[in-house]
Amino acid sequence: MTDDMSRGPARSGFTRRQMALGGAAFALAAGHSVRARAQSYPTRNITLVVPFTPGGSTDILARLLGQRLEAALKSPVVVESRPGAGGSVGVGSVARAPADGYTLVMGHIGTLAVNPALYPKLTYDPLKSFEPVSGIANVHNMLVVHPDVPAKTLQELVDYAKQNPGKLNYASGGVGSAAHIAMVALSDRAGITMTHVPYRGTAPAVTDLLGGRVQLTFTGAPNLVQHVEAGSMRALAVSGSSRLKAAPTVPTVAESGFPGFEASQWYGILVPAGTPQSVVDLLNAEIKTAMAAPEIAERLSLEGAEVWTNTPAEFREHIGKEMVRWGDLVKRAGIKAE
Known part of the structure; x- marks a missing residue:
């Protein structure tokens, strides 16, 4: 025994x-x-959905990234515009797409953090309907006015708006868009009232500002820098924590009498929930490699943006925090989808 x-x-x-x-x-x-x-993966074309009209910051970044991914993955990356309802049409279509890694969406602050509070019957949940892949860029908003507006600083604009409540018309890419929310945040902080004129995308909003049909906008700097340099618009402030390399003489909102103010846009890639983790990881690695190229960082910097990549988990956490932050503002300001 x-x-x-x-x-x-x-x-x-x-x-x-x-x-x-x-x-x-x-x-x-x-x-x-x-x-x-x-x-x-991949063995066929990849579609990168832009949920807005061509010509805006989302489209610019998507095409820049798409070219890099196409070269890295050795497969065509087709950038497809699907605008509507503040970007929710395009984003919702990707939420319903097969979870195979062949349909990506360029998400951003508006579609992921603002729309859930703005649209009570939203067809997607930013955290449940997708697998976040990685952020790609932060884009500073630039506050610009038509040359006819008698204000050369942010404080002068605030004073003018207070003397003429509701008479200034500001353009945005749509109700709940990043430009709309940024201006609401600034107006709330400054105690001013202006009239919102929403457009179906940033490009037509900028076009009407150039034509003098609206007086100002507060949108992504890449859409505006060339017009400021040409003298077609006057830049008063930028929304980030520091000045832009593309416009070093333009102060931040925080420097202009509103300390702590920051309302920049952020962008990132997502795929439908259930996409294989191996595909998510591969895309994350290739996106990080693409955005780490020195020429990409330099180009973004010159246009008023900065590279911003992270892990899928970090991107998911960021989305959750931003949903709370901007959702509270939407409710407090009583913003309603049209």
Whole structure:
């Protein structure tokens, strides 16, 4: 009996070793399987959905990234515009797309953080309907006015708006768009009232500002820098925590009498919920590599943007926090979708 007992633990130990080796083999096989799935992707065209009209910051960034991903993945990346309802039409269509990694969407602060509070019957949930892949860029908003507006500083604009409540018309890419929310935040902080004129995208809003049909906008700097340099618009302030390399003489809103103010746009790539983790990880790695190229950082900097990448988990956490922040503002300001 003693002999049997002495052999018992030995057999038990051998079994545990077998289990450990078996588990390691399984993990190794699983790892190879994940890599194999990632290596077989992509085998056909990838569609990158832009939920706004062409010509705005979302479109500019999507095309810039799309070119890089196409080269890295050796597969065509087709940038497709699907505008409507503050971007919710395009984003919602991706939420319903097959979870296979062949349909991506360029999400941003408006579609992911603002729309949930703005549209009570939104067809997607930013956190449940998607797998966040990575952020790609932060874009500073630039407050610009038509040259006919008698204000050369933000404080002069605030004073003029207070003397003429409701007479200044500001353009945005639509109700709940980043430009709309940024101006609401500034108006709330400054205690001024202006009239909102929503458009179906940033490009037509900028066009009407150039034509003098509206007096100002507070939207992504990449859409405005060239017009400011040409003298077609006057820049009063930028929304970030620091000045832009593209416009170093333009102060921040915080420097202009509103300390702590910051309302920049952020952009990132998402895929439908359920997309294989191997595909998400591959896309995350390629996006980080693409955005890390020095020429990309330089180009974004010159246009008033900065590279901003992260892990899928970090991007998800950021979306959640921004939903709370901007959702509270939408409710407090009583903004309603049209």
